[in-house]
Amino acid sequence: MTAVLSVTGVTGVTGVRPVGSAAALVEVDDPSRALALSLWLRARVVAVDIVPAARTVLVDGCPASMVAALVEEWSGSTEVPDGPLVEVPVVYDGPDLAPLAELLGLAVDELVAAHAAVEHVVAFCGFAPGFGYLQGSPWEVPRLASPRPRVEPGSVGLAGAWTGVYPTASPGGWQLIGRTDVVLWDPSAPRPALFEPGTRVRFVEVASWGGGS
Template sequence: MNCTRLSTVHLHPVGRSAVLAEVADAAEALDLATWARSARVAAVEVVPAARTVLFDGVDDPVALAARLRGWRPSGELPAGDRVEVPVVYDGPDLAFVAEAWGTDRDGVVARHAAVEYVAAFCGFAPGFSYLSGLPPELAVPRLESPRARVPAGSVGLAGGWCGVYPTASPGGWRLLGRTDATLWDPERDRPALLPPGTRVVFVPR
């Protein structure tokens, strides 16, 4: 299969048995992935990302391209599970975010906790979900120099994304607080607490 242009999807062959679908943004990527799973497209794995969806284990890429012509962006958020994540707001970047948002620390907590986020895709580390939903005017830049170690459970912002570090690791996100929720547990039936499509609300503690 050569590179194929659909009405809203740009398809790229990846090796012998995978196809990468390029769309407009993370919302469309999640929408396409959700639709593809419900439509049972012929792929072993369907993996959304920031602006793409990877279809892996595809026996017939041409047939897949024809199948994807039936998709149109719904413009609606997926009706996934709703998970409340308790947060202690004592992060080292609260003052920076407060200044960027033109408010105080209590204002940051109120605004951050008022949003219902949606897990758009997972990446960076097992259990790390990129959460969309932050209003564009509240986007904040990453640190100029990443921290060598961010504690597990840290809740942070980077650009228009929100995320929770599932394990201790280096990182450059602006840290607002911490949670004791377990983001990744391979012993659970569903290892990731916040898989794509999950609706997420942060609850101040």
């Protein structure tokens, strides 16, 4: 078992775990703190890959001792600088919209208005290429008891405290509240993923794609 390097005096950081000779996994206590740390490190470390997750930040291309020394200088804040803003038009007609609204004690239009009013932030990416875990939902939402064998691309779903948009067709157990025609993953583009950690996202209710409301 690889020894975990301790980091003293930094709020929310539980340690730095070496990953081979030239990478490290910083363990933190909160997704917001993981995002903030990853963006802070990006401004200070060159030529490495920095990947936030729910409670870790992987720093690839930098030895653990150097990463631990850098993290010692960090404030531990969960505040992040404003990232680029992406507006996503959504037709709110998902198959789980009405039952989820009932579960949350809301009318359907109340759920839609509350979801569209929030400025979400991409905390980290995973599950599938281009899939971002978006912070900002005011609810804790249970996953479906039985995942669907196929969820269509562009489906907007809720699970736990997250919002996500399926970039490609895949199985999935998130509660589907709507759909968009925005392309989230284009491997031929210079930046294949529309959602990157730190990106701000606003969902805009439309009656149909093309901007009609």
